[in-house]
Amino acid sequence: MEGTDRPSKAGESAAPLLDVQELCTYFPIRTGILQRVRGFVKAVDGVSFHINAGETLGLVGESGCGKTTVGRTILRLIPATSGQVLYRGRNLFELSGSEMRRLRREMQIIFQDPVGSLNPRMRVGRIVGEPLEVHGLARGEQLRQRVGDLLERCGLWPGAAERFPHEFSGGQRQRIGIARALALQPKLIICDEPTSALDVSIQSQILNLLAELQDEFQLSYLFISHDMAVIHHVCDRIAVMFNGHIVEQGSRDEIINDPQHAYTKALLGAVPQPFPQ
Amino acid sequence: MHDTRTISRTDERPPDAAGSDDAVAETDQVLSPTRLAWKSFRRSKLGLVGSLMVLLLIVIAIGGEQFSPYDAYSMDSSVSLEPPSLAHPAGTDRFGRDQLTRLMEGTRISMLVSFVAVVLSLVIGIPLGLIAGYYGGLAGTVIMRGVDVVFAFPTILLALMLVATLGASLPNLILAIAVIFQANVVRIVRASVMSVKEREFVEAARAVGARDSVIMAQFILPNVLSPVIVQATFHLSLAIFIEAALSFLGLGTQPPTPSWGLMLNESRTFMEFAPWLTIFPGLAIIFAVLGFNLMGDALRDAFDPRLSQR
Numbered sequence: 220m221e222g223t224d225r226p227s228k229a230g231e232s233a234a235p236l237l238d239v240q241e242l243c244t245y246f247p248i249r250t251g252i253l254q255r256v257r258g259f260v261k262a263v264d265g266v267s268f269h270i271n272a273g274e275t276l277g278l279v280g281e282s283g284c285g286k287t288t289v290g291r292t293i294l295r296l297i298p299a300t301s302g303q304v305l306y307r308g309r310n311l312f313e314l315s316g317s318e319m320r321r322l323r324r325e326m327q328i329i330f331q332d333p334v335g336s337l338n339p340r341m342r343v344g345r346i347v348g349e350p351l352e353v354h355g356l357a358r359g360e361q362l363r364q365r366v367g368d369l370l371e372r373c374g375l376w377p378g379a380a381e382r383f384p385h386e387f388s389g390g391q392r393q394r395i396g397i398a399r400a401l402a403l404q405p406k407l408i409i410c411d412e413p414t415s416a417l418d419v420s421i422q423s424q425i426l427n428l429l430a431e432l433q434d435e436f437q438l439s440y441l442f443i444s445h446d447m448a449v450i451h452h453v454c455d456r457i458a459v460m461f462n463g464h465i466v467e468q469g470s471r472d473e474i475i476n477d478p479q480h481a482y483t484k485a486l487l488g489a490v491p492q493p494f495p496q
Numbered sequence: 497m498h499d500t501r502t503i504s505r506t507d508e509r510p511p512d513a514a515g516s517d518d519a520v521a522e523t524d525q526v527l528s529p530t531r532l533a534w535k536s537f538r539r540s541k542l543g544l545v546g547s548l549m550v551l552l553l554i555v556i557a558i559g560g561e562q563f564s565p566y567d568a569y570s571m572d573s574s575v576s577l578e579p580p581s582l583a584h585p586a587g588t589d590r591f592g593r594d595q596l597t598r599l600m601e602g603t604r605i606s607m608l609v610s611f612v613a614v615v616l617s618l619v620i621g622i623p624l625g626l627i628a629g630y631y632g633g634l635a636g637t638v639i640m641r642g643v644d645v646v647f648a649f650p651t652i653l654l655a656l657m658l659v660a661t662l663g664a665s666l667p668n669l670i671l672a673i674a675v676i677f678q679a680n681v682v683r684i685v686r687a688s689v690m691s692v693k694e695r696e697f698v699e700a701a702r703a704v705g706a707r708d709s710v711i712m713a714q715f716i717l718p719n720v721l722s723p724v725i726v727q728a729t730f731h732l733s734l735a736i737f738i739e740a741a742l743s744f745l746g747l748g749t750q751p752p753t754p755s756w757g758l759m760l761n762e763s764r765t766f767m768e769f770a771p772w773l774t775i776f777p778g779l780a781i782i783f784a785v786l787g788f789n790l791m792g793d794a795l796r797d798a799f800d801p802r803l804s805q806r
Contacts, residue, residue, distance in 0.1 A: 294703050323705035336696035339529055340718035346697075349714075350704040382526050399700065 234308060235269035236439050237293070237407055242266045242302035244285070244292045262288040264463035265302070270407065275433070275440040277454030277471075279447060279486065285463045286443045287331075290409040293441070294328055295319060306407075324354060327400035331412035333392035337384035343370070343395055344380030350402040369398040374428060390421035397428065401436070409441045414449060426453055447490045451475055459483045533722070536798040543794020549787030556600050557607040566594035568601040568754055577770050587772040589762065595773065598754035599780050605666075605755045606784060609748075610735035613670045614728050617677035622724065624678070625685025626712050630693055639682060646679035655738050659747045669748045673738055677731050684727055688720035722799035729792035733785040740781050756780050 243266075245259040262285040270276045278286045291297040293304050295311060304311045306322065314322065327350075330336035337346055348366045351357040357365050367377030373394040384392055393413060400408055410429065414422040430453065432438060444450050450457055451471065458468035459482060467480040478484045537543055556563065572592035580587045586595040628636040646654065658672035692698065693716060701711050736756075742748035743757030751758060756777045763773035 291699075296699055296702055320705040323703065328700065328703045330696045330700065332696055336700055338697040338701075338715055338719070341714070342528075349701065349706070353704050353706045353710065383528055385529070386527060396700075399704075403704070 236272045236274075236307065237270040237441070238303075238305040238308075239269065239289075239293065240267050240303040240305070242289065242292060242304065243300040244288050244297060245300040261463050263292060266460070266463070266465050268458050268465060268468060270439050270441060272406070272439055273433070273437050274456065275442050275454045277450035277457040278441060278443045278460055279445065279450045279457060280460035281445055281486075284460045286445075286460050287411055289460070290328065290411050290441060290443050294323075294326060294409065296328075324350075324403040325405050326407040326409070327403060327405040328409045328411060329393075329396050329400050329413045331416055333389045333396060333416055334384075336396050337392055339384055341383075342380065343382050343384065343387075346384070346395060347380070347398045347402055350399060354403065356403070365402070366398075369402055370395075372432075373398040373401070374424075389417050390424060393417060393421075393425055394428070397425075397432070401432065404436065405438070407439045407441070409443070411443045412445070415444065415446065422449070429453065447486050451490075459486065533798040537794055540794035540797060542790045543798075546787050546790025546792075546794065549783060550791055553603055553607060553784055553787065557604045559600075564594065564597040564600060566597040568593065568597045569752055577766060577773075579770070580772050586776045587770065589759075589773055590766065590770075595759075595776055598759060599756070599776060602754040602756045602759060602777070602780065603784075605749055605753060606736045606739055609666070609670055609673065609739045610732045613673035613735045614677060614731045616670065616674035617681050617731065618724065618728060620674065621678035621681025622685055622717075625682040625720075626689055626717065628682060629686035629689025630708070630712055630716065632690075636686075640686070643679040643682050646676060651676055651734075652738065652741055655742055656745070656747060659742060664747045664750065666749060666753075669739060669742060673735050676738075677735070680727060680731070681724060684723050685720055688723055689716055692716050692719045726792055726796040726799060729788055729795055733788035733792070736781065736784045736788070740777075 242263055243261070244263040245261050247256045248258045248260060249255065250257045264285075266285075266289055268276060268278075278289060280286045288297060292299045293311070299312055302312075306326065309322075311319065311322070337343075341349075344363070344366050347369055348357070348362050351362055351365060363380070366380050370377055370379050375391065375394055375398070379387075379391075379395075384395065387395065393416075397413075413429070414425050417425060426449065429440070433440065440453070442450065442453055454471050456468065456470050457474040458465050459474065459480065460466070461482045467474065467478065467483050474483060475487065478487055570593070572588075575584070575588050575592040576590055578584055578588040578592075584594050584596065586599060588594055589598070624639050628639040649657070654676055655669075655672045658675060659668055662668040662671065698711060698715050701715050706715075739748055739755065740757030740760065743755045744761045746761065749755035749758050751762075759777040760774060763770070763777065767774050
């Protein structure tokens with residue numbers, strides 16, 4: 220299952236913002252009373268790709284193919300088994316705890332589940348302001364101001380800070396999640412299926428918001444999704460993942476118009492036609 | 497005590513907003529999860545009755561014998577073993593002490609024992625449960641095997657053994673009850689932590705770079721407290737029960753301090769011709785246990801996870 224890696228047109232000259240090399244994440248299967256390791260689930264098995272500054276890379280594949288694990292492993296939320304993740308040339312897996320903590324300011328994540336990703340016992344203001352507090356970037360009135368600005372930028376209103384997550388709708392909650400990810404002014408945001416839990420009409424609102432924010436803050440996205448239509452809409456380049464491997468990657472037009480791998484063709488064939496004949 | 501109760505709450509639910517984007521207007525009243533639970537708790541009539549019973553016990557415990565014209569300790573042989581009358585509504589014991597006054601004084605002991613023991617069990621159990629649930633591994637294994645040891649013995653028997661070993665006194669009794677209860681607290685906290693720590697908001701906190709201590713204190717602990725509070729309420733009634741049982745066996749409160757269990761014990765000899773000495777302490781125990789249990793039931797319904805997850 221070798222990936223057909225085609226050269227991309229954009230950003231070949233400059234060093235990429237994020238360079239993932241031969242990334243592997245295995246989960247041990249333990250059985251019996253002694254919890255002996257009987258084997259491994261190779262969730263991510265030799266994945267390589269890069270993301271240039273200001274670019275959106277789509278990572279597409281079916282449920283369980285390991286795309287979410289890729290995102291989590293890059294952020295060191297799940298330990299990697301082997302491979303390298305270079306962020307501006309620095310290998311994230313070799314950083315100490317405090318170095319990594321500092322670097323976390325530059326890379327954030329937006330989650331799929333707008334319910335589970337917000338602490339139900341915290342007011343929205345605390346949720347969005349937490350990153351600033353953790354890194355000691357703002358306090359008191361300044362923090363309140365920043366949180367209000369962030370909420371407003373994401374299409375909510377400053378007074379929303381006083382409320383609790385359960386009082387918001389799915390789309391609004393996703394906006395809160397985006398505001399939290401933006402709080403540290405990151406360079407890279409991993410969007411882990413940010414729209415798959417939302418209604419189609421709300422999906423487009425959120426996608427448009429993400430696009431606006433990308434222009435405004437020169438963000439790079441790793442956009443994880445199983446929805447080829449969404450990927451097509453937002454991505455500059457696309458990597459197709461199947462069973463822990465990347466089977467094909469290239470520019471959006473190459474992948475959409477001229478898929479090489481059988482799995483990519485199958486994925487494209489599954490996209491519903493807006494005007495079927 | 498451990499039944500899972502389901503009460504239909506469909507009529508109380510605000511319209512589910514998860515799917516639509518028409519949700520919050522800017523002027524609505526803020527509803528915190530705690531306030532939602534409180535609203536639901538207030539709606540429970542039995543919970544209200546239970547809370548009033550507990551409140552009454554607390555007032556009596558604080559006021560003690562000041563509410564009575566008699567002294568709980570002074571003896572008067574001229575009124576020994578009097579049946580209930582207007583002067584002595586619950587009769588007198590063999591030393592002529594007013595039983596109602598002694599029951600009030602006993603309330604103080606029972607409440608003291610149960611509240612201190614339960615708070616102590618939370619102070620020990622919550623941190624252990626957090627560590628066992630969050631880190632797991634060797635620390636978790638050691639903690640949970642310790643808990644298993646406590647669970648290997650019947651509650652009363654273990655309390656008996658501990659008090660017999662440490663020596664019969666009120667502090668030792670409280671300590672023994674706390675040691676037994678903390679095992680339960682550890683188990684509940686650990687299980688809740690293990691489920692909460694997998695939720696995405698914890699992952700979000702880690703992605704932000706929050707330290708473990710912050711994650712545990714601000715993200716995990718507030719989300720595991722509801723079941724702990726409910727369990728603690730049931731522990732309050734169980735503690736009263738254990739205190740009474742051990743005092744009855746002579747291993748808890750020591751005479752002349754009045755305690756419901758001790759009064760029951762002292763009444764045995766006269767049960768046939770002075771039954772009021774047995775009946776009233778028994779009623780006091782039932783009253784306290786019932787009050788706490790009613791309150792606990794209502795709390796459990798109020799903290800229903802279906803509400804807090806919305």
